Amino acid sequence: MSTLIQLMSKNPVSVSPDDSLTVVKEIFDHVKxxxxxxxxxxxxxxxxxxxxxxKALSPNIGTAAETSRDLATLKKKVHQVMRRAPVALREHAKVMDAIHLFNTEGVSCIPVVNAANQPLGILSWRDIIRALDRTDKAGEATP
Structure with missing residues (x-):
């Protein structure tokens, strides 16, 4: 099976803790x-x-019921909503380490970091499923 470095999405999109939720919403509105x-x-x-x-935004944003109070939820800062100290793996971790974290920590993505905790990429459970599907179609043994 492939390594984390081969499976992860490289150059992950990042934001600052002081960015507003407007910035994050714009990102999610334009990517998959x-x-x-x-x-x-x-x-x-x-x-x-x-x-x-x-969960952080008002459900009325973009509707006829939208008020200034609803729009104010977009002004919240990322640090008010983010998950702190996320589960992460070092770049040389094994795929089975990632699978274990997905199964035990209830996360759907795992940042991959170097020794200085600098992000190198991000791994989702879908990345692993995709690799297993490719491996199976290639006729190789699956883990």
């Missing part, structure tokens, strides 16, 4: 992924998912 890393001075501080954003 579900997690953004929160980075400050090159170091991973947290993760914010589209679900975290959805």
């Amino acid at each position: 992924f579900h997690h953004v890393l929160v980075v400050e001075h090159g170091v991973l501080l947290g993760v914010i998912s589209d679900r975290d954003l959805f």
